[in-house]
Amino acid sequence: MQHVDILLINIGQLLTMESLGPRAGKEMQKLPMIEDGLVAISKGKIAYIGTSDSRNDFKADIIIDCEGKLVTPGLVDPHTHVVFGGSREHEMTLKQQGIPYLDILKQGGGILSTVTKTRDVSKEDLYKKARFHLDRMLSHGVTTIEAKSGYGLDRQTELKQLKVAKQLNETHSIDLVSTFLGAHAIPKEYKEEPEAFLQEMLAILGQIKTEELAEFVDIFTETGVFTVEQSRKYLAEAKALGFDLKIHADEIDPLGGTELACELCAVTADHLVGASDEGIKRLAESGTIAVLLPGTTFYLGKDTFARARKMIDEGVIVALATDFNPGSCPTENLQLIMSFAALKLKMTPEEIWNAVTINAAHAINRGDVAGQLVIGRQADLVIWDVPNYQYLPYHYGVNHANTVIKRGEIVSK
Ligand code: NIG
Ligand code: FE
Numbered sequence: 354m355q356h357v358d359i360l361l362i363n364i365g366q367l368l369t370m371e372s373l374g375p376r377a378g379k380e381m382q383k384l385p386m387i388e389d390g391l392v393a394i395s396k397g398k399i400a401y402i403g404t405s406d407s408r409n410d411f412k413a414d415i416i417i418d419c420e421g422k423l424v425t426p427g428l429v430d431p432h433t434h435v436v437f438g439g440s441r442e443h444e445m446t447l448k449q450q451g452i453p454y455l456d457i458l459k460q461g462g463g464i465l466s467t468v469t470k471t472r473d474v475s476k477e478d479l480y481k482k483a484r485f486h487l488d489r490m491l492s493h494g495v496t497t498i499e500a501k502s503g504y505g506l507d508r509q510t511e512l513k514q515l516k517v518a519k520q521l522n523e524t525h526s527i528d529l530v531s532t533f534l535g536a537h538a539i540p541k542e543y544k545e546e547p548e549a550f551l552q553e554m555l556a557i558l559g560q561i562k563t564e565e566l567a568e569f570v571d572i573f574t575e576t577g578v579f580t581v582e583q584s585r586k587y588l589a590e591a592k593a594l595g596f597d598l599k600i601h602a603d604e605i606d607p608l609g610g611t612e613l614a615c616e617l618c619a620v621t622a623d624h625l626v627g628a629s630d631e632g633i634k635r636l637a638e639s640g641t642i643a644v645l646l647p648g649t650t651f652y653l654g655k656d657t658f659a660r661a662r663k664m665i666d667e668g669v670i671v672a673l674a675t676d677f678n679p680g681s682c683p684t685e686n687l688q689l690i691m692s693f694a695a696l697k698l699k700m701t702p703e704e705i706w707n708a709v710t711i712n713a714a715h716a717i718n719r720g721d722v723a724g725q726l727v728i729g730r731q732a733d734l735v736i737w738d739v740p741n742y743q744y745l746p747y748h749y750g751v752n753h754a755n756t757v758i759k760r761g762e763i764v765s766k
Contacts, residue, residue, distance in 0.1 A: 360413035364390035365421035378668035397761035427496025427733035429713035432674035439470030471504035503534030661698035692749035
């Protein structure tokens with residue numbers, strides 16, 4: 354008989370999600386699952402996965418009777434802007450008056466108003482605030498996330514954001530993977546000189562690399578922000594310095610950011626609401642992962658969502674994320690995004706689970722650590738108060754997480 358720390362028994366459906374790589378296109382319909390499952394956890398790792406038949410092979414300090422509930426890997430949120438100062442509830446009235454998101458930005462609001470707040474706040478307060486949001490994510494079943502900078506737009510504040518994310522990664526249960534998004538908007542100091550601003554941002558990359566403050570570099574390629582040409586040059590330089598790439602591509606206007614992401618072998622292209630047919634074809638060919646953010650499209654009040662069905666039918670690897678940020682998607686709840694994916698992107702429950710576990714992990718280069726339950730890996734998993742995997746996206750707007758386990762510890766119950 355083996356002695357373990359935690360034993361989960363009577364798991365109704367245990368989604369292991371096991372796969373050698375991310376799942377592309379029709380493969381996303383696959384959902385490796387064990388019925389009447391059992392998981393043993395020891396020293397923070399998964400010691401055994403099987404069925405309740407092996408119950409008597411184990412003795413455990415803690416036995417959790419899952420009473421037929423669903424158990425899955427901890428969710429992965431591969432696109433967030435979790436470290437920021439202030440909030441933007443005053444923009445709700447502007448939205449109601451029909452003022453477009455990019456117009457608010459043009460008038461010095463939007464992202465730029467959060468920049469002012471983030472510059473003004475101390476590192477300690479920024480840490481505290483982001484920690485509050487992370488706690489909320491964790492309680493919603495999210496155990497690994499990506500976190501972007503991009504509300505500093507100057508050396509000092511960008512580094513402040515990245516250092517806070519690094520500190521959070523070291524001190525919070527959630528694992529954070531950092532992205533440098535210095536090219537998120539053009540600050541007023543550089544209003545007429547976007548190229549000089551981009552040079553200024555590139556000049557920070559040396560320090561970011563040395564101090565291991567980010568793995569990815571991202572840019573907002575959009576009307577009134579950065580052109581495809583500027584983005585190409587900027588990202589190519591970042592790549593040459595050893596960073597992996599992401600792009601906020603074709604979020605509002607279809608400029609061709611999707612094609613650019615594929616051309617530069619970016620790990621992900623994110624948003625993609627306006628991705629062209631050609632862009633979708635190239636995503637399938639290149640293996641660049643499409644990170645879809647339907648919560649943002651919903652919150653921006655748009656009727657047209659990313660063409661997830663076409664992407665999946667053509668063989669694209671699709672992941673889902675919250676895009677959690679103070680402007681275009683103020684929610685930490687990835688479960689809500691799963692419901693939007695079902696309702697607005699017409700994704701099947703099987704595709705949705707792949708998109709928030711294994712594919713999301715690959716979207717942040719963590720395919721070997723997160724997103725699936727495999728013996729020997731760190732034990733990040735969630736017990737859900739739902740009878741089956743289809744139920745979660747169906748019953749929307751509430752938190753279904755019953756117990757969250759991170760590296761073998763019960764962190765939320
Ligand atoms: O992904 N589009 C650019 N960045 C974020 C929004 C940031 C904000 O409005 O503060 C996004 O939607
Ligand atoms: Fe974003």
